[in-house]
Ligand SMILES: Cc1cc2nc3c(=O)[nH]c(=O)nc-3n(C[C@H](O)[C@H](O)[C@H](O)COP(=O)(O)OP(=O)(O)OC[C@H]3O[C@@H](n4cnc5c(N)ncnc54)[C@H](O)[C@@H]3O)c2cc1C
């Protein structure tokens with residue numbers, strides 16, 4: 001149901017975003033931000049804190065203005081900023097443990113087009129100029145290619161240009177998917193090949209400037225192709241100090257943890273040549289929010305998504321990489337993505353989330369018998 005005046009849409013929680021987009025297109029509306037895939041549901045993306053990039057944009061759940069919840073006792077609760085506000089603050093990253101989300105009301109924006117510009121750079125350049133990249137592009141993110149200095153910078157910004165595409169079956173599929181998957185499979189027998197693959201594919205596919213324009217949801221989402229293991233922790237971005245009366249620009253409080261964490265991950269790989277890492281490390285930036293278990297709770301954040309592909313479904317050794325990354329993420333105050341790999345337990349979450357106890361109290365009140373718990377959630381809450 002669309003409220004054209006408020007530009008809001010109320011949907012069933014089970015709707016796939018791929019089915020929602022054309023409906024919003026019909027009303028000249030759009031969601032202001034999306035994750036890499038839209039074959040996900042409205043209830044699911046707020047179940048695990050799905051995010052994209054954009055330092056002026058929160059995680060997708062910040063686009064939710066209301067939701068209804070079927071609770072363990074069979075009653076239905078309407079939640080929003082103005083009714084059951086405390087439950088609303090918890091339910092926008094609900095982990096599936098507060099009840100069954102029946103409907104979600106989303107704040108939309110007028111339909112818009114994006115221009116995506118991709119160009120090569122180096123890790124040093126990007127890390128030394130992070131704030132300038134963040135100022136230049138609303139939806140800035142970058143991909144670092146482990147075992148190299150190579151970075152692919154991705155800008156996405158509003159445009160009035162007509163749709164255009166640099167898509168090319170040969171380069172995107174024959175090379176970027178089928179040849180890559182075959183070489184990754186070979187590298188499961190010769191791990192030393194991974195560094196070469198990362199550098200070779202950067203040179204082949206990412207070493208030039210590319211431009212695509214289209215409706216926002218067609219630019220935000222992209223084909224993720226391979227089966228994969230991912231970790232994706234959100235680390236705090238220092239908030240700029242209040243403008244001091246001096247000609248100098250506001251200095252960010254605290255250290256720039258993105259640079260520190262990435263350079264430490266790079267140093268670990270250089271010091272341990274037996275540890276291999278598939279490309280890319282996808283680095284995204286998100287505004288802080290007030291959602292109790294959002295990884296961006298009360299802090300602007302930088303998400304660092306590491307990946308290990310499973311070529312033809314084959315599992316690849318990743319434990320050393322995984323553990324080294326988690327150690328670095330914990331050290332810089334990171335919080336893991338609720339839908340992706342992590343080894344954290346309640347003890348970790350109590351330290352990571354200032355409102356963790358508040359969420360637990362709400363969960364225990366809404367579901368006293370633990371009807372909505374599962375093995376994963378028991379690790380989180382017990
Ligand atoms: C290829 C791929 C790309 C991805 N890209 C991104 C990305 O760019 N950014 C990002 O942050 N994440 C990304 N993800 C992760 C993805 O956004 C999350 O896993 C998201 O939760 C998936 O939504 P879903 O509808 O499949 O959820 P499900 O897996 O179905 O559910 C997620 C959680 O919510 C609960 N839940 C779902 N619906 C309800 C409901 N109605 N009531 C109560 N509980 C419910 C489920 O029990 C589960 O706990 C990606 C995942 C894949 C597979």
Ligand SMILES: O=C1O[C@H]([C@@H](O)CO)C(O)=C1O
Pocket residue numbers: 036224228230232282305307
């Ligand atoms: O889980 C995710 O999958 C994609 C990317 O890793 C696909 O390769 C992405 O951006 C996520 O956050």
